[in-house]
Amino acid sequence: MPDPSLRDIFINRVLPRVQFPGQYIGGEWNSICKDRQAVRGRLCLAFPEPYTIGMSHYGLQVLYAVMNGRNDWACERAFTPLTDLETLLREQGLPLVSLESFAPLREFDVVGFSLQHELSATNVLTMLDLGGIPLTAESRSMADPLILAGGPCAANPEPMARFIDAFILGDGEDALPAACDLWLELRRTGLDRTAALARLAAALPYVYAPRFYEPQFDDQGRPAGLRPLRDNLSLAIEPAVVEDLDAAAIPLAPVVPYVECVHERVAIEIMRGCPWRCRFCQGRVIKHPVRFRRVETIVAAALQAYQATGHREISLLGLSSSDYPQIEELLTRLHAIFRPLGVSISMPSLRVNSRWRSISDLLDTDRRDGLTLAPEAARDEMRLQIGKPIANEDLFTGCRRAMQNGFSRVKLYFMCGLPGEGPADLDGIIDMAEEISRIGKSAMGHYAAVVANISNFIPKPQTPYERAAMQRREYFEDAHAHLRQRKRMRSVTLRFTDVESTLIEAALCRGDRRFGQAIETAWRRGARLDAWAERMRPWLWQEAIAAAGIDLNAILHQPYAEDAVLPWAHMRVWNGSGRVDDG
Numbered sequence: 001m002p003d004p005s006l007r008d009i010f011i012n013r014v015l016p017r018v019q020f021p022g023q024y025i026g027g028e029w030n031s032i033c034k035d036r037q038a039v040r041g042r043l044c045l046a047f048p049e050p051y052t053i054g055m056s057h058y059g060l061q062v063l064y065a066v067m068n069g070r071n072d073w074a075c076e077r078a079f080t081p082l083t084d085l086e087t088l089l090r091e092q093g094l095p096l097v098s099l100e101s102f103a104p105l106r107e108f109d110v111v112g113f114s115l116q117h118e119l120s121a122t123n124v125l126t127m128l129d130l131g132g133i134p135l136t137a138e139s140r141s142m143a144d145p146l147i148l149a150g151g152p153c154a155a156n157p158e159p160m161a162r163f164i165d166a167f168i169l170g171d172g173e174d175a176l177p178a179a180c181d182l183w184l185e186l187r188r189t190g191l192d193r194t195a196a197l198a199r200l201a202a203a204l205p206y207v208y209a210p211r212f213y214e215p216q217f218d219d220q221g222r223p224a225g226l227r228p229l230r231d232n233l234s235l236a237i238e239p240a241v242v243e244d245l246d247a248a249a250i251p252l253a254p255v256v257p258y259v260e261c262v263h264e265r266v267a268i269e270i271m272r273g274c275p276w277r278c279r280f281c282q283g284r285v286i287k288h289p290v291r292f293r294r295v296e297t298i299v300a301a302a303l304q305a306y307q308a309t310g311h312r313e314i315s316l317l318g319l320s321s322s323d324y325p326q327i328e329e330l331l332t333r334l335h336a337i338f339r340p341l342g343v344s345i346s347m348p349s350l351r352v353n354s355r356w357r358s359i360s361d362l363l364d365t366d367r368r369d370g371l372t373l374a375p376e377a378a379r380d381e382m383r384l385q386i387g388k389p390i391a392n393e394d395l396f397t398g399c400r401r402a403m404q405n406g407f408s409r410v411k412l413y414f415m416c417g418l419p420g421e422g423p424a425d426l427d428g429i430i431d432m433a434e435e436i437s438r439i440g441k442s443a444m445g446h447y448a449a450v451v452a453n454i455s456n457f458i459p460k461p462q463t464p465y466e467r468a469a470m471q472r473r474e475y476f477e478d479a480h481a482h483l484r485q486r487k488r489m490r491s492v493t494l495r496f497t498d499v500e501s502t503l504i505e506a507a508l509c510r511g512d513r514r515f516g517q518a519i520e521t522a523w524r525r526g527a528r529l530d531a532w533a534e535r536m537r538p539w540l541w542q543e544a545i546a547a548a549g550i551d552l553n554a555i556l557h558q559p560y561a562e563d564a565v566l567p568w569a570h571m572r573v574w575n576g577s578g579r580v581d582d583g
Contacts, residue, residue, distance in 0.1 A: 007102040009094065018084045022259040023051035026099035029256040030308060032064075033100040034074035041073045041184050043176075044098050044108040044145075046131075048115070048123035049531070051079040056263035058317055059114060059151070059172070061251040066173055069249070073180065076100035076108075077255075080123040081130070083528055089130055096130035105131025109187075110180050111145045113164070115153035118508035119501065119531040121160060122523040124149075128163065135520065137165050137211055142193045146183045148176070154208075155286050156461040156568035159508050161210035162516025165197060169206045169571055170239025170286075171272075173248050179207060202232045206240040208571065209233075215513045215567075222554060223512045225565040236572050245272050245291035250301045253308040265313035265346070266305040270298055270330070274319040279387040280376070280415065282460040283319050285573040295330050303337060314338060315346045322347065348372060370409025370449070371402055377418060378428030385420055387464075392432065399436050403443035410436050410450050416479045417457035417471035426479055429454065430486045437491045447491040454483065454494065456502040458509055461568040467560040470506055473499055500538035503556065504530070507545065510555055512567040518548040 015021035026033075036042060045063055047054030054060060060077070067075035076098035081089065089096065095104035105111055105127065113124055125135055128147070134140050137147065149160065150168040157167040168175050182203060186196040194211070201209035212233050213226040228235060242248045250268060257264075273290035274283070302314045314334060318324060334345050375395060377383045383390055399410060414429050433452040440448025456476045459465040476499045483494055508515060521544035529535040545552060560566060 006094075006097055006104075010097065010102060014085070014088055014092070014094065017088060019082065020259060023079070023257075024081070024085065024099070025258070026102070028099075028258055030253045031077075031100060031255045032068045032075070034068070036074060036101065036103075039072055039074045041110070041180055042103075042108045043067055043073060043075045043110045043112060043180055044078050044103075044105055045075060046078045046105065046111050046113050046124075046127050048080050048113055048120040048127060049117075050082055050529070051257070052259065052261045054079045055255065055257045056261045057114070057116065058251075058267045058269060061254040061267070062249055062269075063112075063172055063176060064255065065251040065253075066177065066249045067180075070177070073177075074100075076103070078105060078127065078131070080120075080127055080529065086126060086130065086528070095132050096127055106133050106144065108145045110183060111147050112176065113147070113149040113151075115149050115151040115160065117531055118153055118159075118505045119536070121508055121519045122527045122530055124160065124163060125520065125523045126528065136162055140165070140193060142187060142191075142196070144193075146179075148179060150176070152282060152286060153509075155282060155571055155573075156509065156511075157208060157210065157571065158215070158513045158567050159511045159515035159519065161513050162520070165209065165211075166200060167208045167210075167237075168240065169208065169237050171242040172240070173242050175204070175206050175240035179204060198230055198233075202230075205234065205238045208237045210513070213570070220554075221551065223565060223567040226570055235570055237570055238572050239286070241289070242272075242291070245269075246293045246297050250297075250305075252301060252304045254305060256309050256311075263315070264311060265315045266302060266309060266311045267315045267317055268298055268301055268305070269293070269317045270321055270324050271318040275323055276320060277387045278376070279385075279464040280418070280457065280460070281319075282463050285462045287319060288573060292324060295326050295333065298330060299333050299337065302334060306338070306341075306343060312342065313344050313346055315348060317348070370411060371399070371407050372411045372413075373399075374413040375432065376413065376415050377425060378414065378432040379425055382418065382421065382425050382428075386418060395432075396435065396439060399448075400439050400443050403440050403448060408440065408444060408446075408448055410448055412436070412450065412452045414452060414454050415457045416454050416483075417476055419465065419468055423482075426482055427486060429483060430488075430492075433492045433494075434487075434489045437489055440491075447489065449491055449493075451493045451495060453497075454480070455497040456499060458502065458506040460509060461566070462571070462573050466566060466568075467562070467564070469559040470510075470556045472557055473503060476502070498533050498536065501530070501533065501536050503552075504536075504538055504541045506556055507541075507550075507552055510567070511550070514548055514550055515545075518544040518550060521547055 015024055045060055047060055064075055067073050078098050097104055128135055133144055147165045148168055149164045150172050154167045154169050182200055186199055197209045198212060201207050212229045214229055215226055216224040218224045271292045273287045275290050376388055377386060412433060433450045437447045437450045459468040459470055480496050487494060522540045525540050527540045
């Protein structure tokens with residue numbers, strides 16, 4: 001039950017003094033608050049982003065449902081506070097608390113972070129510090145919670161290794177409960193924290209406890225692998241894999257926020273993994289293998305979740321949801337149920353292929369938002385090189401049919417700085433965006449509004465490009481300027497990812513364990529909510545990285561030799577027996 005004293009303090013003295021207090025009060029529809037005396041374990045899912053972002057994340061709702069579906073565990077939530085609340089908590093000496101019971105984070109048995117984005121690193125430190133938990137793993141005792149972390153950033157955990165007790169690689173539905181249960185058992189044995197962590201890591205092949213591995217470096221200061229400090233620990237961390245996705249948990253009564261969030265919808269994962277081999281895509285390898293849910297399972301779950309929430313949109317999730325084998329049947333059945341109820345069906349991750357032409361007729365996404373497509377590159381030749389063999393003809397035909405069905409806006413996602421990129425590839429971005437806008441003229445009688453989002457390519461860990469060098473700041477700045485100059489049509493809008501933020505993200509993405517000190521230094525100097533463009537202060541990071549003696553040029557702009565040991569080599573990705581190859 002909620003702590004009455006802390007709850008009263010927050011409701012009466014703290015929240016009236018902050019913006020958007022509704023994100024901190026808890027008690028939302030479908031939230032679950034259990035009596036702490038009636039359970040044997042308490043887990044706080046700590047999402048290192050503000051509430052409006054975290055509550056839009058499907059994985060959080062899944063794990064919340066999994067853990068609260070057990071009678072012996074209570075699962076609660078906490079999010080990164082905005083700076084006004086952080087300031088108030090520090091001024092008044094108050095802790096960061098969970099939304100369900102208003103309990104400080106330090107009182108939980110386990111605190112689990114979902115690391116979705118490298119630039120959320122300092123948010124983790126903010127939450128630990130405000131929650132009353134020592135920042136570094138080495139500083140904690142058995143009186144402190146176990147600090148777990150998973151998510152995409154676990155593909156290279158080394159930059160955050162200083163702060164996390166153990167990383168979970170892979171799917172969390174079974175792995176998180178297993179780690180939580182084992183931790184409670186180990187605590188009851190009376191072991192000290194180091195011994196308990198060692199047993200946790202030895203028992204579960206998907207758990208990586210960084211303190212038991214010593215990083216090695218070559219003569220030039222580049223990573224040269226890890227040395228296990230205990231004989232019973234493996235150098236290869238294997239991901240947890242949910243073999244039967246159809247039997248895996250679906251949040252049938254997801255928590256409904258009081259305040260407007262990034263997404264307000266029923267989300268259902270219809271497939272996990274991707275059948276394609278895009279060379280730049282980290283999501284494909286960390287979510288391998290490809291698994292599907294049955295149509296009957298999805299339809300029944302969608303109806304139950306709609307009845308439990310009242311949301312007016314059903315979103316079908318997957319890395320490439322248009323590749324779901326029975327997508328036409330699924331959309332037809334969902335429309336038959338939900339169109340009479342005024343509920344739309346959306347697919348936010350569409351792959352442009354020959355099936356896209358027919359699927360576009362079945363789409364029922366909110367036409368005010370329009371279509372979202374990710375060609376990544378604009379020319380067929382470049383797409384073949386990066387492993388995304390889609391054809392412009394299919395893209396243009398699908399857009400035309402969608403516009404004839406009422407869509408008037410198209411959002412496109414491209415990358416610049418890809419290996420082998422030339423001026424023609426940049427020009428092709430403008431050509432494609434403007435051609436789609438002109439298709440609107442012939443299909444609807446007016447030019448379609450097209451937004452081309454251009455991100456700066458980062459060679460991500462665990463992808464075929466992981467050894468490649470990244471383009472330099474000057475290249476991206478020149479490419480952005482060229483694209484702005486090349487654009488002719490007012491109906492086309494260009495949006496660019498900030499170059500300085502990209503370089504910091506790339507450093508955290510590709511860095512080794514030495515980055516832990518730089519993260520802490522940047523945080524202590526005021527780095528907060530760095531994924532928000534208006535809050536990012538790159539000079540704090542540049543100074544912190546320099547103070548840690550890190551050579552950014554070597555990490556970002558020098559390729560790794562084929563025989564070099566990568567900082568993330570110990571985190572394996574799945575193919576049924578080992579690493580996913582390039583194919």
